[in-house]
Amino acid sequence: MAGTVHVIDHPLVQHKLTLMRSKETSTSKFRSLLREISMLLAYEVWRDLKTSLVDIETPIAPMKAPMLDGKKTAIIAILRAGGGILEGMLDVLPSARIGHIGLYRDPKTLEPVEYYYKVPESLDSREVIVVDPMLATGNSAVAAVARLKESNPRSIKFVCLLTCPEGIKVFHAAHPEVPIYTAAIDERLNEKSYIVPGLGDAGDRLFGTK
């Protein structure tokens, strides 16, 4: 089964992404852009949220108006850069539950090793959104989603800012049923596993660590 990739090519998203890519963009601007762009990605990611009609009264007349059903979403951020997307998505859906997964790459085996895992209870009744700005090699994303599947969530979606053909291939080989939402698919990975042209190290740019 071929996996689905949604590229969100809205002009506002593309404009903000260009500003984020530029090496001239400061840490504080990068952070606020990631938050804004994540709100815009959230509209597409949650396009299928269910609503029910409720009775309200406007100042003019009573009406039946749509409201979101329940609070059954969990956003799981892959540390450390996933926190940047998490904030923007929470601005749009503040009732979502939050989880974090920390993974590092073992220098010998090159396999992802989990060092932190804290997610909401009862994931089996929730739609899970896994967020990480860069889907590069795909290894952390594959490991994070595999770990979350142990809790049998109702569904899983993966949200990133940028990806590349190599990352998509690895991710969908492991999790073909998990759709990817991204602002762009770049050309390739370089020998250091950075996305080209990309935007550099998302964590460093977000936190100003380099």
Ligand code: URA
């Ligand atoms: N992680 C990043 O932060 N940037 C890349 O280009 C690839 C992985």
